[in-house]
Amino acid sequence: MTPLAPGSQAPAVRLERFDADPFTEADFLGQTTVLVFYPFAFSSVCTDQLSLYDQLRGEFADRGATLYGVSCDSVWAQAAFKERLGIEMEQLSDFEPKGAACRAFGVYHPGGFPQRALVIVGPDARVRWSYQAPSPGELPGANLIFDGLQAA
Amino acid sequence: MPDLRSAPLPPLCERDHVRGAPGAPLLIEYGDLECAFCAVFHARLEALRASVPLRHVYRHFPVRSSHPRAHAAACATEAAGLQGAFWEMHDAILADQGHMEDPHLWALAQRLGLDLERFEADRRSDAVNVRVGEDFMGGVRAGVVTTPTVFIDGVAYTGEALSARLAALQAQV
Numbered sequence: 001m002t003p004l005a006p007g008s009q010a011p012a013v014r015l016e017r018f019d020a021d022p023f024t025e026a027d028f029l030g031q032t033t034v035l036v037f038y039p040f041a042f043s044s045v046c047t048d049q050l051s052l053y054d055q056l057r058g059e060f061a062d063r064g065a066t067l068y069g070v071s072c073d074s075v076w077a078q079a080a081f082k083e084r085l086g087i088e089m090e091q092l093s094d095f096e097p098k099g100a101a102c103r104a105f106g107v108y109h110p111g112g113f114p115q116r117a118l119v120i121v122g123p124d125a126r127v128r129w130s131y132q133a134p135s136p137g138e139l140p141g142a143n144l145i146f147d148g149l150q151a152a
Numbered sequence: 153m154p155d156l157r158s159a160p161l162p163p164l165c166e167r168d169h170v171r172g173a174p175g176a177p178l179l180i181e182y183g184d185l186e187c188a189f190c191a192v193f194h195a196r197l198e199a200l201r202a203s204v205p206l207r208h209v210y211r212h213f214p215v216r217s218s219h220p221r222a223h224a225a226a227c228a229t230e231a232a233g234l235q236g237a238f239w240e241m242h243d244a245i246l247a248d249q250g251h252m253e254d255p256h257l258w259a260l261a262q263r264l265g266l267d268l269e270r271f272e273a274d275r276r277s278d279a280v281n282v283r284v285g286e287d288f289m290g291g292v293r294a295g296v297v298t299t300p301t302v303f304i305d306g307v308a309y310t311g312e313a314l315s316a317r318l319a320a321l322q323a324q325v
Contacts (some may be wrong), residue, residue, distance in 0.1 A: 011285045056292070062153050083153040086217040141295035146156040 003106045003117050003130035010125045012106035015070065015092035018079040023068070023092050028125040032065040035121065036089070036143055037107050037114035038108055039079035039136045041073040049116075049139045055085035056142050063149050068092050074101050107132060116140065120148050158291040161207035161303050163273045164209060167283075169238050177321075180209040182291040184246050185226060186219030186252060193281040194246045196318055203325050210242060212287040213299050223253040226284045228257045235266045237257035277303070 006013075009097060015023040027033070039045075050069055053060075060067055069091045071078065078091035094101045094114070102108040107117040116133040118140055129148035133140050164170065164178065178198070183190040197208060212230075214222030225245050233243035244260050245252065255303050261271045276278055291301070295308065302317075309317045 039309040045298075047218070052214050052292075052297055054217055055215055059154070072235075075243055086220075141158075141292065141297050142233070143156060143158040143293050143295055147158050151158055 001103075001106050001108060003115075003119060003132050004127045006127055006129055008127045010121045010127060011101070012102060013101040014074050015093060015094055015101055017094075018075045024126060028071065028121045028123070030123050032063075032123060032128075032149070033056050033121040034067045034149075035105070035117075035119040036067055036094075037070045037102060037117040039071065039109070039116060041071055041114040042079045042084070045094075045116075045137060045139060047085060048079070050087055050089060051085055053142055053145070054085070054089050056090060060145070063121070063146075065145075065149055066090075067099050067145075070094060070101065071103065072112075073148070105130075109136060114133065117147060118148065120145070154289055156289065158295065159290075161294040161306065163288040166244065168209050168211070168234065169242075170207055170209045171239055173205040174203035174207070176207045178207045178209065179306065180211065182213040182296045182299060182301045182303075183289075184212075184219055184222045184299040185229070185242070186214070186222040187251050187299045188249065190300045191246045191249055193302070193314070194243075198243075200318060200319060200322055202281040204321055206321070211291060212284045213291045213296055213301070214288065215299070223267060223284065224254070224257070224285050225252050227280050228261075228271075229278045230283055231271050231277075232261065232264065232266060234271065234274050234280075237264050237266060240264050274316055 010014050010025055011027050012025045017023055031080050053067055072094050074095050075093045079091055082091055101109045102114045105119055107115040109115045116136045118131045119127060120129040122128045129142060129151055131144055212226040214226045216223060229238055232238055241260060242323045261268055298310050303313055304317060
């Protein structure tokens with residue numbers, strides 16, 4: 001399984017949000033979306049990655065991009081994780097059917113969790129750029145997202 | 153808008169904080185003064201430097217959400233640096249990470265014999281804040297995600313790989 005390649009139409013998705021209507025493919029339209037797939041809430045590696053990306057929130061916004069964290073954790077776990085980290089990045093839950101969106105984007109790990117992957121979806125709902133870390137323990141630098149935004 | 157796309161590790165430059173034997177192997181650390189792993193690395197590195205000639209460069213990589221006082225602490229070390237006491241402030245903060253609020257920083261500045269008024273103005277100055285931000289952005293562009301990240305011979309080491317690399321340096325003695 002590999003991440004959807006640039007040019008692909010973003011798949012239909014239904015990702016739960018803690019305090020809002022579900023995120024669906026309609027939400028891709030009109031904005032540049034960066035989906036940050038991560039294996040597990042509260043694992044130390046994800047913590048570093050999301051904290052760093054969140055610190056650069058203004059830089060992403062300046063480039064018209066909005067980041068979302070995506071995992072198979074429940075919205076309750078994601079909300080607690082977000083609060084613990086003190087970050088603002090919105091979280092999307094791929095909890096039920098488990099991993100459906102991850103599979104659709106080609107980033108579901110055989111171990112039952114999201115790969116550590118990044119997907120940029122353009123305002124036309126087409127994939128502009130995607131990246132999957134060589135292993136879930138390897139953290140993609142924020143520089144890669146800026147490279148991707150430039151390429152897209 | 154600053155360019156944040158991938159770029160090579162910024163080479164050693166004039167304004168870098170560096171200590172250790174000239175010509176010795178160079179370790180370039182991206183660190184966060186409120187990060188417990190950085191304090192552990194610091195203690196290990198200082199013990200290692202007692203027996204292995206090494207040069208240590210410290211660059212700032214404070215991450216606010218995880219460590220709300222890290223940026224202020226980084227600015228405090230830069231302000232101390234303007235009075236010639238960067239490493240003294242750096243070592244003092246890492247030796248006692250439980251005390252990083254403003255009154256603690258003032259007490260440290262006093263203990264180090266700094267001009268307190270100047271320290272206070274400098275640590276809040278644009279120049280010092282920009283300096284810390286530039287270190288951070290240079291690290292982001294070089295792919296730094298976590299602290300401490302240490303570059304040795306152009307290779308970035310973190311976590312267990314960093315620990316193993318330090319053990320290998322020790323074993324060379």
